[in-house]
Amino acid sequence: MQIWWQSFVDPVQNEPYLARLGEYLNDIADAGTTVDVHGIAPGDRHFGRLTEFRCAALAIDNALEASVQGYDAFVMGHFQDPGLYEARSALAIPVVGLGETSLHWAAQIGRNIGLVTIDPVFERWHLEQADLYGLSGRISHVVGLGVVVEDFAASFAGDEQALTRMLARFSELVQPIVDDGADVIVPAGALPSLLLRGERGLTVGHAPVVNSVAVTLKSSESWVRIHELTGLEPSRGPSFALAPSGAIDDFRDLLANGRQGVQRPG
Template sequence: MHIRVIVPVLDSEELVGKAEKEYRSFADEGVTVSAVPLKRGTCSIECGFDSSLAAPDVIRCAREAEADGVDACTIACFTDPGLLGARELVSIPVVGEGEAALHMAAMLSTRFSVVITERSFFSTIRRTVSHYGLAGNLASVREAGASVMDLNESHIGHIVDECIDTVKRDDAEAIVMGCTGTGFDMALEIETALKAHFGCYIPVIDPGKVALHMARAMVATNLSHSKVAYPKPAFSRQEYGFA
């Protein structure tokens, strides 16, 4: 089985290299993971505008993946840029990390909090949660205190403090990491710290890990997205220059 991770930013070792290493560590035996960056877009996605700019090339990458014989794709960004268009364009499963993580959180809890990089992204996260029909499950949005490019292990202490506070103050029952691809299993470290503090299990959801295994499950069960819900677009349109 071959799953392609579309990393919706321009190529860089800081993001794409670390992301590929991380996603390969999540994959089971027999699953090949390849990561591809964008040719057109931004160096990181830190606002809605960045996400919108990424969408056309994400769709192109999904089309190339299907042509390459890849079994499924994931989109490695919490805002799922290009997800709708990619699902319309191809027949293989395309899983957005944000959608996968949020629905997993709703299955594992009744209230969850999302940890994102910085406060300027809070409104985008709230809109994303609302888009997937889960606004009533959102306990809060918390910040890691670092930009996408700077987020690393040194910020775990601050994130743990934010997670402890949202469980106590906002009655959060699960935590969703809103930014991944750091090159190591940050979610597991935070989950371990929360269990040590509260003395019970509180799930900390890594969107990349969940999306990868959700894509794997779709392939294994021979399922993909409904073409009634995601009908194929008309290729006669001259505007589809990238296609």
Template structure:
């Protein structure tokens, strides 16, 4: 099978991250799975919902491109899942979001989950996600460190900077665990990959999830189930598929307008 892995960073702005991500993906995919990383040129100096909105439009277009180029599944490798529902509505191949996949898997590891994101400006976005996924009783807390997206990229390749990020993460995670959270999620693909270097990572007994292998394995499973049974998303509500001419109009419209 062939999977499109959509990063919200491009190689020019995140070469060390992409190199580590490539190695990580190669180590976790099943034999016979080809996974291609595709990027978006980010505004990586500022975390904000409007940046997510701009990236979401590119993601939706890229999901259509992926299907047309013969990919079997599309992964949004970005915890905020911007464009996830809309992408599912325009293609028939499975579309998986890292945030949704991580939160749903966390429900199998403990009763209450907490998220530690890289910047407090993401906190409202995460609460919207939690509500949309129907998980308000299961994902009960969101705390934040104090990084911009581009800053945390600098931690790759440095044990000292990894330790700094780990300590900042744990400083926000410990109060969540003290309040009853029993599973922890780093709120982003970049910190997830950074912490993948920490085997069996826990904070005061609470496991820290790496959502990258989770979303990849769910994508592989979704492709296999589709081949076996024809299983796909519902077309009755959120994922009603628009007519082809509407999709073409969206694809043809100038970016950013």
């Protein structure tokens, strides 16, 4: 089994993180599974809706390429899942979202879900996600680490003091929301989840902490196996009707060639 894991970080600027992520995913993968991690250049660097939209378009194009290359599954490895539904409607192979999977997993082991996101700017996005996934009443808290992607670099490059500081910041944010009623914690991103990769049975107070990276990989492997065993796919009615080949060709042409021959307004 071969899985394409799509990160939204720049592969050059964030090489230590992508290297650790690839090592971890392949370490915990089932025998016979290979996970290839891919970044985006430029990555998700100017936090906001427009950047998410740009990265989503690139990720969808990469999802189409993964299908062409014969991958068995595509993972949208960015918690906000931008472009997830569009990719799912364009591919026959399983398309799995880090955010969607982690939130539904958390909903099985706790009632009140607390999210720890990278930056407070994503709070509104996460609440919209929860509503989209039918979990709006289950998200009790969202807190932001208030960091940028590059702040994680030292931790993944082997700086133990940097790792200790990041973990302390995580705990500092989580304890108050557990005290206030959150009973399961989800690191809302592969970056903060990977910081916790060495922990087993991690809890803050009574609240278990979901390893979003691990549950998403294992869900992806399960989706491939279920698809092989039963042929189960997403609904191809209104929810995820497969895009016609012409729509795929137009999309990929736009990404490859831009608006050549089309006069921009103004």
